[in-house]
Every structure is written in structure tokens, then in C-alpha cells.
Amino acid sequence: MDFFLYSKFGQMILAVIVFAAVVALLLGLAQLADRYSGRSRTFWMVLLFGGPAAFLLGLGLIYPAIRTTVMSFMDRNSQEWIGWANYEWVFTNPDSLQSFINTFWWVVLVPTVSTTVGLLYAILVDKSRFEKVAKSLLFVPMAISFVGAGIIWKFVYEYRGAAQEQIGLLNAIITGIGLEPVRFLQDAPWNTFFLIVVMIWIQAGFAMVLLSAAIKAIPDDIVEAARLDGVNAWQMFRNITVPSIRPTLVVVVTTITIATLKIFDIPRAMTGARFDTQVLANMMYDQSFTFGNNGTGSALAVMIFLLVIPIVVFNVRQMIKNREVRGA
Amino acid sequence: MSGTTPANPAVAVESPVRTLPDPMGTPAPRVGASTRAKRMLTSRAGSAVAVVIAVLWTVPIVGLLVSSVRPEAEIRTSGWWTFFSNPAFTLANYQEVLFGRASSGQLSNFFVNSLVITVPATIIPLVAATMAAYCFSVLQWRGRDTVFVIVFALQIVPLQMALIPLLRIFAGTEVIQNFPYLAVWVAHACFAMPLATFLLHNFMAEIPRELIEAARVDGAGHVTVFLRVMLPLQIPAIASFAIFQFLWVWNDLLVGLTFTGGNNAVQPLTARLSEMAGSRGQDWHLLTSGAFVSIIVPLIVFFALQKYFVRGLLAGSVKG
Numbered sequence: 001m002d003f004f005l006y007s008k009f010g011q012m013i014l015a016v017i018v019f020a021a022v023v024a025l026l027l028g029l030a031q032l033a034d035r036y037s038g039r040s041r042t043f044w045m046v047l048l049f050g051g052p053a054a055f056l057l058g059l060g061l062i063y064p065a066i067r068t069t070v071m072s073f074m075d076r077n078s079q080e081w082i083g084w085a086n087y088e089w090v091f092t093n094p095d096s097l098q099s100f101i102n103t104f105w106w107v108v109l110v111p112t113v114s115t116t117v118g119l120l121y122a123i124l125v126d127k128s129r130f131e132k133v134a135k136s137l138l139f140v141p142m143a144i145s146f147v148g149a150g151i152i153w154k155f156v157y158e159y160r161g162a163a164q165e166q167i168g169l170l171n172a173i174i175t176g177i178g179l180e181p182v183r184f185l186q187d188a189p190w191n192t193f194f195l196i197v198v199m200i201w202i203q204a205g206f207a208m209v210l211l212s213a214a215i216k217a218i219p220d221d222i223v224e225a226a227r228l229d230g231v232n233a234w235q236m237f238r239n240i241t242v243p244s245i246r247p248t249l250v251v252v253v254t255t256i257t258i259a260t261l262k263i264f265d266i267p268r269a270m271t272g273a274r275f276d277t278q279v280l281a282n283m284m285y286d287q288s289f290t291f292g293n294n295g296t297g298s299a300l301a302v303m304i305f306l307l308v309i310p311i312v313v314f315n316v317r318q319m320i321k322n323r324e325v326r327g328a
Numbered sequence: 329m330s331g332t333t334p335a336n337p338a339v340a341v342e343s344p345v346r347t348l349p350d351p352m353g354t355p356a357p358r359v360g361a362s363t364r365a366k367r368m369l370t371s372r373a374g375s376a377v378a379v380v381i382a383v384l385w386t387v388p389i390v391g392l393l394v395s396s397v398r399p400e401a402e403i404r405t406s407g408w409w410t411f412f413s414n415p416a417f418t419l420a421n422y423q424e425v426l427f428g429r430a431s432s433g434q435l436s437n438f439f440v441n442s443l444v445i446t447v448p449a450t451i452i453p454l455v456a457a458t459m460a461a462y463c464f465s466v467l468q469w470r471g472r473d474t475v476f477v478i479v480f481a482l483q484i485v486p487l488q489m490a491l492i493p494l495l496r497i498f499a500g501t502e503v504i505q506n507f508p509y510l511a512v513w514v515a516h517a518c519f520a521m522p523l524a525t526f527l528l529h530n531f532m533a534e535i536p537r538e539l540i541e542a543a544r545v546d547g548a549g550h551v552t553v554f555l556r557v558m559l560p561l562q563i564p565a566i567a568s569f570a571i572f573q574f575l576w577v578w579n580d581l582l583v584g585l586t587f588t589g590g591n592n593a594v595q596p597l598t599a600r601l602s603e604m605a606g607s608r609g610q611d612w613h614l615l616t617s618g619a620f621v622s623i624i625v626p627l628i629v630f631f632a633l634q635k636y637f638v639r640g641l642l643a644g645s646v647k648g
Binding site: 144 | 374375377378381382384385386387388389391392395403404405406407408409440441443444447448451452453455456457459460462463467468469477479480481482483484485486487488489490491492493494497506507509510513514515517518519521522525549550551554555575578579580581582585586598601602605606609612615616618619622623626627629630631634637638641642
């Protein structure tokens, strides 16, 4: 028993065993219900099969979301009601305003640039001899953590005084052509944009893979018909390719936008969110866990929530629309 | 254009079933919509652009790898690209960052933590979501579609909103003192549910209903249908989501940071690395080797199982 209680791997195995037992129990009950009950059978099936999911969703998302909303109207220790004060703080505090501005740039630039690069690259390498390798190259950053990517790029941006030998690639190039080295991560407002580059670097591969698959799924006869009509390359792209992959474009842009709204790790690992690079999600973490202010932290979380809503609603409507088209 | 048969007969055969083209695979010999645009761009300018993008995306990683095997003194004084003209190779950086003094990282402990966190955090939501997907795709019940849309829409809740209340459920309890990983596992499992359920449902909905009905007629109960019919057919989908979730948990910082309560004994690699990037920002021999330690597992998973990973990404996003 000691192995399960006092070693890390033991605890891990114990957790898996306990969970397996729970699942086995549920399936056993479902087996029984299947055999004995009549009309209420579907009810029991839904309950038993959907139970674990419902429990996890309720515990980890539904209850906390409600609770956080409530807490955003309470003081830093969630003891007393203070009305809208936390939101007033969110909209007046200079750091907070800076994080809104920065988050705005993140959300504008990351989805547009990474989707553009991904689409361009997908078209360029489509059916080339090196397609598989070429795609893997762009896609690799997707597998790396934001923290890992942050360190990789921090190294690219490394700055040293003009007298010293530059060990960061970018500054080596810049000094190599006779210019002064740049403090990429310290000098606001440009440092935010250099952080945004990292997120674009990560997300472009994601966009590329999805868009490439969508391009390959365009029916041949449409393309042939257009060709017979003698359209040129640009018309083909604008009138055939883009409309055909529109549903995928929507998914890609919304997914990246949501991920970007919640970005937290890159500023944290690269600048510690100093030098005016603060973003909403990291500010929420700082307020709640570094400064122990649950009120303002919750208010910031609610702000992120409110900003995500329109994007997800749009996505859900698209999903329902696509389903109807498919007749499912 | 009715009556026109597609150039490739394979396409005609496949078309009634929704199939995902293998995006990483060798391209099928067919003429795509992008061909014209490509013809213009694949002239030299196009190839040049593609090469530039590929280089921009690859060089930063190469720099990291090369640096991680250079001696500390060399990293401090010259750029990593000088390695190619003046190669000096060492594994001392890895030795130090993995097993050295506590201040140099001792990443081996955190590596174990990441593994211990990732395995249950992948298995638990996967099983729960597979069962839920059965609920939404095979079982017929009133309100099914509405509930499904709600589950999907729960992705609307940013993790930031869930952190403090969920943390408070665990905080200070005896259970968490004895099982310090429990909070991280449960948090990851909860947060993965909307997407996991959505993706697995998409795959399950593709399975022909006749198959299920045939089994039902033969007297199979739901448990039998689930275990004997759906699960075997779902293996590729489950594999793809397992990889997805594994990478996501392995690479996560936010959940690992908050739900371990700053406890070094249980924190994942990413949390330690992020801390090192702040406190030891100039120790590039440690940071580069440390970063590589953290990305080696996802890279292996990615290259070995790329196909499944990509298939998971494509589920529900490419209309077929």
C-alpha cells in the first residue's frame, strides 16, 4: 500500500485504478438497467453514460463560472458585497487599461496573420514534391508548449550592449548590417508585437493544416468549370477557393482568436508581463494569485468571458448551419 | 454539371461517407482549386516565399537545439551559429539542468511530475467523453441536441473563470494533502470535457446507424453495443484525441501553476521552466537545455503519431 500512497507513480496508478473502478461500476449498473427496466431505460442509460461528463462539467465549469461572477461583486477576500467597484477598477487602473490595449493587438494580429501565413503556405506547398516535410516544418511549433516557445524566442531576441558580441540571432543580424542592437523585449510599445510574433509562429501551423485539408476537399468539377470559363489565378482564389473553404476559415479564425484572448504563458515566460506587456489573462492571474485579490481577479475573468461570448456564439451558429447543410 | 464524373473514381466512391483527407500525406493526384493560384505563385517567387516561411519557422528551434549542446562558456560569448564553423559539443548542460543543484533546475523531478500529471489527466476525460459521446450520438432522448449545444458552448468559459472556485473546493482538505496531484488531474479532466465530447461525438455520428441497429436486433444491450461495437470503431478517434489531450496537458502552464499551489514537489516542467526564465534569464546553457527537455516528449509524440494528431484537429472543422 505504501507504494500507492507515498510514491508519485504509485499515486498515478492508484488514480487510474480508482477511476477504472468507477467506470466499471457505472457500466455494470447500465447492464442491469438494460436487462430489467422498461420505459425508463433510456433515462438510466443517459444518466449512467453521461454521468461522469455531467459531473466534471458541473464541477469544473458550470459551478465555478457562476461563483466567479458572484465573486466579482465582492471584496478581495470574497467576504463583503462591494457592487461594481471591481469593474470600476478594471476600467480605470492604468495597468489594466494597458492590458486591454495589448490584448486588443494580440486578438487583432494573431488570428489574421497566422491564418494568412497558413493559407499562403498551404497553397504554395500544395502538391509539391516536399509537401509532407514542408508541412511538418510549419506544424512543429504546435507541439511545443508556449513556455518552450517563449524561451526559444527569448533567445532569438536576446539583447546585449553594442560593445558586446551579440548571441541573439536577430541582434547579430542587425549589428551585422551596421545598426544599433535593439532591446526587443524591453522597449514598449514594440515589445508587445515581438511577443505576438511568437504566438503567430505557434498558430500558423494549426491554420495551415486545417486550411490545407479544406482546400483538398474542394470538388474537382467546380474547379474545372471555373477553368473552362477562363478565370485567372486571382479570380480562382477569390471566387472559388475562399468561398469553398469559408466554414474552415471561420473555425480557424475563431479558434485562434479564443486561444489568443486567453494567452497567458508567453508574456509570463518572456517578459514576466513587465515593460508594459501585460495582457488580460495574465493580469487576472497576477491579481488573484500574486496579489491575492479575488474581486479584481474575478472581474477580469468575467471580462475575458464576455469577450469570448460573441466569438463562440458565432461559431456555434456556423456549426448548426453546417449541420443543416449536411442534413444531419 | 450533372452527370459529370469526377476525374478520380476513388473520390466518387468515397463521397457518400465523410472522409478527412490525410493532410500530412502524399497528395492525391487530382486537380485542386488552388492549382491555378499555385501555378502563378509556384513560379520562382512562390517557391521563394514558401522557403522563407519554412526557414523562419525552423531556425529558432535549430538555434535552441544547437545551443543546448554547446559548452556554457561558448554560449556566453558567441552566437550559436558559430557552432558550425567551430563545433564544441557537450552534454554537461543537460546533466546540470536535469540532476544538478536545486538552483539549476533539477528538472528530472519536474519531468516525473509532468508525466504523473499527464497520464491520468489524459485517461479520465477521454473515458468520460467517450461515454458522453455515446449518450449524444446513439441514445435517443428528448433535449439531446440542446444539451449537446450547451456542452459545446461551455468552451465559452475561460479557464480563468474556473480557477478560484475550483481551487477552493480542494484547498486545505485532507485529501489534497495526501494526494497532491488530485486537484490538477480533476481540473484538467473538467476543462477538457467540452472539446473532447464534441470531437468524439463527431466521430461517433459518422458510424452508420444500421450497425448499431443490427447489434440491437441481435439482442445486444447498450453496454455491449458501446464496448463491442462503438469502441473498436472509435479507436482512431480516441487515439487522436488522446494525443491531443496528452500534448495539451503536457504543455499547459496555467492549470499546473495554480492547482499545484506553488508546491515544488508536484509542479510540472512548464511551471519550473517559466520560473527559471524569470530568475535565471541569462543562463542560456540551462534555459536552452531545459526547454529542450520540455519539448522532447511532445516532439516524439508529434512525429510518431502525427497522423492521428492531425485527424483530431480536423474533426468537425472541415466540412465533408
